[in-house]
Amino acid sequence: MTPTPAPVPGQAPVPARERAARLLLAAFALASAVDLIALLAGTDAVHTAAKPLLMPLLAAYVAVRGGPRLLTAALLLGWGGDVLLLFDADIAFLAGMGSFAAGHVCYLVLFKRAGTPRARGALLAAAYGIALVTTVALLWPDLPADMRGPVAGYSLLLTAMAYGSSRLGATAGWGGALFLLSDTLIATGVADWPQLPRPDFWVMLTYLAAQYLLARGALGHPLDARATPVAAYREKRTTTT
Template sequence: MTPAPGPAPARERAARLLLAAFVLVTAVDLVALLAGAHAPHTVAKPLLMPLLAGYVAVRRGPRLLIAALLFGWGGDVLLLLHADVAFLAGMGSFAAGHVCYLVLFKRHGTARARGRLLAAAYGVALVTTVALLWPDLPADMRGPVAGYSLLLTAMAYGSSRLGRTAGWGGALFLLSDTLIATGVADWPQLPRPDFWVMLTYLAAQYLLARGALGALGAPSAPAAAYGERNPSLT
């Protein structure tokens, strides 16, 4: 008689299912954005971060990482409302997620060999971006955008303390939110700008999660399968 599988195999199956669901919903969301289909995007977007947070939880990832992803979920939902108040609230939710990431990096990260050079590069990027956007931003958005940009840049820089994978995640998060800021400033946009925002954002959150799990020693066996299914996010 074959013994019943223990908790470890059950957890492994649950993790694989959650990651597969995240990949599937990611594909649905991105295809919907490319097709200009609003309804599937509205359904898919709120599912993404809870699925990724669930995967991290099953993998016994740190609570700060789970909290960061769920604050990202709050921002995702609020930005669906397309109102100024909701946009500011969403920015606040993402900012809370960045604080969680920063604490996580400080607790578990290590100093990088090229820390000063990387800090200088991010500093130049921050000052240049805010200076260029400032004249075109609505007056009531300038302060919040500048403050959020400072926090976001600090998170992107700090992510490298968990290794290259998380570092790329932080950089992509910065790129994604910069694309949003150019839209707020009414700059010319790429075709289907929401697609590029979501592509870079989802890649960022996945890489941050994967990098943190790897750096903290949490098992992440399904990562290879995920990379084969969706190489654009690896």
């Protein structure tokens, strides 16, 4: 029988949940790299296979880390949008937009638990408001008539989410801003504006960074007791021991 290796002096063993979380995060990073390289190379088959893996891996990482259920739900709704946008049909695009919109609602409820905005919240709200009005006004004439209403409504919800993300700090705030940028790039494609080379690559790069930063920001921010009962219990045990 092979003896169990002795623990290294001074080195604490890594808990099983922490090992699982690291593996899931590494798998998310690998799948993201594969997807982005496939987009740069123009390999549609690889992109189609890799894209549906992304958000489930990130959501599993959040779940193993004990993150809020609303965060997991938002990521899985993002996965629904990702899959639907793989289909080249208007109905699939609208359904995907609806799935992302539901995810933004989850994010907004989650952000509300983080307390009131900081003092500079009014300036940030004004900046996002100007960006929303300007973007929709510029895109409006070039959008298909049946897309104008849905795009405008979705843009309003998306901008509210991007602004609300700042309640969780700079990391999540950058995530919200990148999500807004990513979906704006999609909207310019729908409006048939001139695009950067490999536009899908830039959309996915900003989107993946956005979702990761939102997840990281939410995991690192103390929400209310309803959102983090385990953390609150551990803190109580620590202070009373």
